[in-house]
Amino acid sequence: MHRSTLMLTSFIGAVAAFQCSSFNTTVTVSAPSYQPAFPSFADHYKSVAFLNALTARNASTTASPFKGAVNVAETFRISGEYCTPTPSQRPAYLDVQVLTHGLGFDKSYWNFGGDSSRYNYVRAATGAGYATLSYDRLSNGGSSVVDP
Numbered sequence: 001m002h003r004s005t006l007m008l009t010s011f012i013g014a015v016a017a018f019q020c021s022s023f024n025t026t027v028t029v030s031a032p033s034y035q036p037a038f039p040s041f042a043d044h045y046k047s048v049a050f051l052n053a054l055t056a057r058n059a060s061t062t063a064s065p066f067k068g069a070v071n072v073a074e075t076f077r078i079s080g081e082y083c084t085p086t087p088s089q090r091p092a093y094l095d096v097q098v099l100t101h102g103l104g105f106d107k108s109y110w111n112f113g114g115d116s117s118r119y120n121y122v123r124a125a126t127g128a129g130y131a132t133l134s135y136d137r138l139s140n141g142g143s144s145v146v147d148p
């Protein structure tokens, strides 16, 4: 009996008051990229020496480490998730919070601990009447992994 009470409690606690839909979209980018004007480093000492020269007080007197710009035009997949309060809890107007994760994470950062966790940001934001749009930055999670 005690066990079934516990199960019922956790079931109610797990009912989310928000709903989400995952999607992929494509973003086409066209931007200048600067090509290195120096050969590959033979060892780590060479790369440290290069970094020292580049950041020295007199660095402006050294030759530019880059050749001219080339245009890079590519299409990338971006993985996202849009969440709203459930219809019964939805206010008349929804402001959308755009959620960008930091280094070492993907968009799951905003759902930390699962739907019923008190640390779940999407749960808190939708509970406060906002919609959320989280996405994986390029080369993270479900977004395209690219050559840096």
Ligand SMILES: *[C@@H]1O[C@H](CO)[C@@H](O)[C@H](O)[C@H]1NC(C)=O
Pocket: 022, 023, 024, 079, 142
């Ligand atoms: C998005 O694309 C990835 C890679 O093709 C796929 O694994 C994933 O299921 C897709 N997600 C959706 C919501 O379509």
Ligand SMILES: *[C@@H]1O[C@H](CO)[C@@H](O)[C@H](O)[C@H]1NC(C)=O
Pocket: 056, 058, 061, 062
């Ligand atoms: C910059 O200063 C360092 C340290 O004095 C010197 O070794 C280097 O040759 C200088 N570089 C240029 C380009 O003048």
